[in-house]
Amino acid sequence: MLRQVNNRLAPYGRKLGPDPASESACTIGGVVANNSSGMTCGTEFNTYRTLESLLLVLPSGTVLDTGAPDADERLRATEPELHAGLLRLRDRVRGNPDSVRRVRAQYAMKNTMGYGVNAFLDHDSPSELLTRLVVGSEGTLAFVAAATFRTVPVRRHAATGLLVFDDLARAMAAMPALVAAARRRSSCSTPPRCGSPSSTRRRTPHCAAWPSGSTPRCWSSGSCRPRRPRSAGRVGAAAGPPRGRAPRLW
Structure with a gap:
């Protein structure tokens, strides 16, 4: 294994x-x-x-x-x-x-x-x-x-951050700087069901880039089908987004 x-x-x-x-x-x-x-x-x-x-x-x-x-x-x-x-x-x-x-x-x-x-x-x-x-x-x-x-x-030190943005377009615009800061290639995948950034703004008023370790990820409070985090023991799964926004993890 x-x-x-x-x-x-x-x-x-x-x-x-x-x-x-x-x-x-x-x-x-x-x-x-x-x-x-x-x-x-x-x-x-x-x-x-x-x-x-x-x-x-x-x-x-x-x-x-x-x-x-x-x-x-x-x-x-x-x-x-x-x-x-x-x-x-x-x-x-x-x-x-x-x-x-x-x-x-x-x-x-x-x-x-x-x-x-x-x-x-x-x-x-x-x-x-x-x-x-x-x-x-x-x-x-x-x-x-x-x-x-x-x-x-194996990186000896890892950290998790939660950065809240007004909409998905702004969250995605920040990704290049986040990736460059981490000095590592990574990606943030948008589920097809969420549609384009313009339509997503109407359905997802709260978006965030959630860098776990060195890899930025995104979550949204919209109606996209939720997926559970990879592992509860992983850095990034223990922390959560701001309360009261019913976030959905992708």
Whole structure:
């Protein structure tokens, strides 16, 4: 389980980058299969970015350690069609300027949907490409027998703040400064049911940016469907918004 791994790393002041809400139940294989991220890892510390190598079992039965020095040679010898196909796909993506532009744009933001085609721009060798394509593949490309991650430091100090704004537009306008102050990439997601900022102002007279640790979040007192905080033990879930406003957490 992800939480068990993080508990082992805690004495060293380290943890794995992905921090999904299901960390108490999810397995490492599931983290890889889903390209898990979470509220605080952004696009820098997700599974794709922090994975070093995988031990894979391909559909043919071939076992490949992508961290081995001869991983690419072994892949070419045991799976020549797969090796050649990955190179063709890489060159096809890189040879189309529109594809390069679209891939860069899609993965400049948080994006864990479908195969990680950004691998064709980020890596060169077929073994490296296969490693990153397996991330988020939901088990369709290979069985993950083992995974090696680059750990990230645990911040020794965390704080929670509650900043109240007149409307959602002002709260969102303040986000760039909050993120810059935290020196960390983060995001604040607006539920589709809340509509545009102009319509939201009519339905949500009270809005707030709620930075938990280093990651700003937003809440509103409108009629959006509520979601419970990730964990009552987390910094940010213990404190609450001003009384009498019936806030809803997103």
